[in-house]
Amino acid sequence: MNKGQYLNLFYDARLTLKIEVIELEELINTLIKNDIDIDSINRLSISSAILSIQYKDFQKFKEIFNKYDGSYEIIGKDKRSTTIYTLRNRISLVIGIVIFFLSLMLLNEFVWSIDIKTEKNISPFEIRNLLYKEGIKEGTFKRKINYEDLEEKLKEDHPKISWVSVRPYGSKLLIDIREKQLPPSLIKDDTKKDLIAKKDGIISRVYTANGTALVKAGDVVKCGDPLISYIEGDETHSYEVVPKGVVMAKTFYEDKIVVPYKEKNRDRTGKYISNKYIIIAGNKICVKKAENKFEKYDKIEENYGPFVIEKYYEVIENEIDLDKESVIKKAEGELLEKIKSNISVNSSIMDKKIDKEEKGDCCEIRMIIQCEEDISS
Template sequence: MLKILHFIFGRLYFQVKGYQTERFLNLCAKNHLVLWELKPVSDGYAFCIRKSAYQTLVTLAQKANVELTLQKQRGLPYFLKEHRNRKILFFFIFLCAMMIFSFSQFLWEITVSGGEVYSKSDILKYVTDNYYHLGTLKYQIDCDALEDHLREDYDEIAWVSCSVQGTRLHIEIKETLDRKTKQNPKKPCDIVANKSGIITKMAVKSGTPLVSTGDSVKKGTTLISGLIYYYSDDFTVIQTDKIKADGEIIMRTKEVYENSIPMEYYEKTITDEKKCIKNIYLGQYQFDFPSKQKQNHTNVVTERRSLKIGTSFYLSIGITIQTTEKYQPKKKILTKKEAQLKLKKQLEHYLTKKAKKGAKIVHCEENYQRKNNRYEVRASIIKEESIGKIRNIKKLTKKQEEMIAPTTAQQ
């Protein structure tokens, strides 16, 4: 930031020499004159100052009887002065600035973070196909509405935050709603069940609880309402407020895990070094350089890199990098023992991921079998996990209103 200010307002580089250079430095300190990049040289000191401090510097140098020598001038004022007759240069600088300003009004990058159940490519395709594509004007993007749509259309998304940063739309999702999750809605909300099961633990921070420990609930049931009821002495509702419901609900759930692998498969042996092909894209258009026709038995990985300024100001131009490598396929046939071991490792990996997300595995019953030319595993998993997702507030039914005792209404 300091370098930017120095460039905008200009800076002067001096060398000072004489018998009273130390007195000169003391006078500068006494008058609060800041000397940047001060360093000793053979016959004095070298430093730089702001352009606006020049007159003060000359006065102090005369008072200390030292010799000042101007070494160089740097910054925007001197650049403009030096090139004041180059009108074409300034025209192109102005044109570039206007182009950058124009580009800054559009969306050029969409990023997704935090998802495990849903892949980033699935979320990106959903957003670009149904709502916002690259090149959309930023003022047309409604982050709140997009959050609502993502929570409604994806059952496993408990929490989502969308924000426009520079020319990038960033989507952060979380598939478990727990006490560490920061509530992101800007408006009141309910917490509903995103799974069916039995509640084993419930801690309400704000809102009105509609279920209690031991209750069996179905997916979509409102667990904590954002509606707060105020009652009179005769238990009549005198006021209703809307707030953000918050709390942690632990539920015992049952899940059926299914997976299968083919009896026959091909093992890849890399036979050639990786080769990269770079192509240029501009907006929705890509310009491919001539390349060899794609050959059989070749892995291709495509990576897109956008040109950007800073961390979030993406431009509509960039490159796509295609990395290719040849491989030699070798056919292999799994035995029953090998297939069962491979499926078991994949199941253990799945359970480990669930445990890392806070789930407690209570019971797991596995069943392995061969069906046609595939080996299959079917596991019945009982676990205790944090559940719940945010939803816009819905009006309570009469039955729900009757369930709420005045003493249980919380704020």
């Protein structure tokens, strides 16, 4: 069978239609005037009939029929028309898939985001400005970028860069910067200074190895007050030393916590909805969007490459009463551990005071811990 015979085979495919319209005679005459090949008309009633037309005329038939007040349905197809319909739909699907993946490949040839990783003294903003001067920004064609030349250019333009890596990753441009390690600034050691308090406290004991004690037991000092002077000796003979000693003082650490007597439990009902997206070049394209009517919900996001599924699970909250004694005891333990984390390991805990105040369905717990420690610095 040659090509022309093959095309004619599908060209002559037919459809069988059942039509119902008041102006039946007028419709049939109009179809014939418009060169629509009608075969085997079988009238069922004054306003209905069964007829056969060629598949190629079906679109023209619909345009004419829409001008009349009636209805039609396809009640029969020969194998050739079924094949044409299937091929047409499959070809459209294949073309759509091909266009989609070609678009992804094309978009992947451009830089759509720039990820800059630096250390302490160089900001990503500085590097981004250097890139703009070189014509590198979002939307740049990746094949126009010479990565090795760009690395050398960045090191030349910024004196603090010791090493740089520029590499593509998908539609991202990854830039990793390492800074030059500058020598520390030299600080002159000035020994002409007193030993001062590093925190508030009440002096309990003072031991001096060098210098003169400026405080005694019972004195209240603030952070920054002098404790031991760098001057040693008497009025007739004095000299400067590096002050050394131990100044023990009572210090106080305080914190508070509010604990509820009721707790909310969240339970899932089993109902959920899901939204589906495709991420292309940093843009989220919605594939399926469901209306979220849940008042309370848990949101879980699942990523499968460029495909993202968001799931919303409906939850209900129930409030339950807790045992007051257990709640308070647990809270006191947590508060004590929290305060201890701020206390020096060389400190000794001398006393502990706890105040509790009821506030509706909650209890405010205030804890004060007294320690003894060396406050000299």
